[in-house]
Amino acid sequence: MSQQPGRRPSKPYRRPQKDPVRILAFEALRAVDERDAYANLVLPPLLRKAREGGDFDARDAALATELVYGSLRWQGTYDAIIAQCVDRPLREVDPPVLDVLTLGAHQLLGTRIPSHAAVSASVELARVVLGDGRAKFVNAVLRKVAAHDLDGWLERVAPEYDKDPEDHLGLVHAHPRWIVSALWDALGGGRAGIEDLLEADNERPEVTLVARPGRSTAEELLTVAGEESALPGRWSPYAVRLAEGGEPGALDPVREGRAGVQDEGSQLVALALANAPVEGPDRAWLDGCAGPGGKAALLAALAAQRGAALLASEKQPHRARLVARALEGNPGPYAVIAADGTRPAWRPGAFDRVLVDVPCTGLGALRRRPEARWRRRPEDLDGFAPLQRELLRQALAAVRVGGVVGYATCSPHPAETRAVVDDVLKGRGGEPFETEWIDARPLMPGVPALGDGPDVQLWPHLHGTDAMYLALLRRTA
Secondary structure, three states, X not given: OOOOOOOOOOOOOOOOOOOXXXXXXXXXXXXXXXXXXXXXXXXXXXXXXXXXXXXXXXXXXXXXXXXXXXXXXXXXXXXXXXXXXXXXXXXXXXXXXXXXXXXXXXXXXXXXXXXXXXHHHHHHHHHHHOOHHHHHHHHHHHHHHOOOOHHHHHHHHOXXXXXXXXXXXXXXXXXXXHHHHHHHXXXXXXXXXXXXXXXXXXXXXXXXEEXXXXXXXXXXXXXXXXXXXEEEOOOOOOEEEEOOOOOHHHOHHHHOOOEEEOOHHHHHHHHHHHHOOOOOOOOEEEEOOOXXXXXXXXXXXXXXXXXXXXXXXXXOHHHHHHHHXXXXXXXXXXXXXXXXXXXXXXXXXXXXXXXXXXXXXXXXXXXXXXXXXXXXXXXXXXXXXXXXXXXXXXXXXXXXXXXXXXXXXXXXXHHHOHHHHHHHHOOOOOXXXXXXXXXXXXXXXXXXXXXXXXXXXXXXXXXXXXXXXXXXXXXXX
């Protein structure tokens, strides 16, 4: 058939090129959005399946991980930038399209991938997962995004620091304004400290192992992992830090349950409780919020060395099963039960040591769960508050006179830390308890910058740990 005069010949249809790395990253973002899932739970099985299928090597896995975590971590900032490049309110952009745009924005603004390659790869991804029509929209938007680097965009979308410091820091460091304000209040000090903290929240955390006492040692873990792949922990005598890309599951002590993956801040909390002085016998320990089992496993191992027994209690049955798995093979006596710590399954005064690592907003672990910063809301604090207070009350009721309670939470927010302890000790919402504070700082030997005490707040930028809080209380009557 001859070409009609005046019409340009149409391009032949080209099948979109499938990119396994970016398709996997897109699938992970959709799971996080649609199912309220966490990337650290969604991504590993996707990567495992891709490796088993022969499509992925280590470099592919590293790129997919960076695309997922980087896109989630910087989501709010990228939203502000993308909003400047579309002709409609961002809420009117379909979520799958926005996920492709966010992946593209991260490649353009947060990686060293050349701009033309980032746009081209994102458009191909859009053709595969969205169709040709939406791919044209993605192409047009990302070409506008590519007009400036990240610093250039921040100059356009972030207010000046002097005019609105919280909003400025929130956009520059990819944190919601309310979280910036809360962290700043908890940290105190000037601009440098809060910027250091926000920057630390945006760094990928090291994988830290714990050698369970009596079953493994840090020296064994260092030997098994190899000098080039591991370093000693900073503070915990049982900690070993793996180099980036290290695979904990490839190490025999981890596979055998003699060691596990555990942030050094969590190790310090468990060790401080275990080493706090008690008056009288020291035979019965309780972990009242034990899931998923990391602290319980460390406490059980420490208790076994002293001839003490641990009861690990977790409300959710599926999490209680994780606790039981973590404690398998512990040489000392222990038991795991599925029970609600606010309705105790044990008699009052039955324990010498009690730990309650209470449910919270998780603002201390934003390095590990980057999507949590955009998912959490200020009103979540009110939702957790009654539970946190009741768990602490019941922990104080469960310990005998002379025994010790540790109240811990993975949040530095004042409403989840000292305010909870003060309210319970003053009898707000229940009967007051006769207690005395134990200074937790000497129980974390060698750890600097622990504040004025007697409670302790750890920080990512100061200690390289999650922002764990610990208050230690001795029951006096």
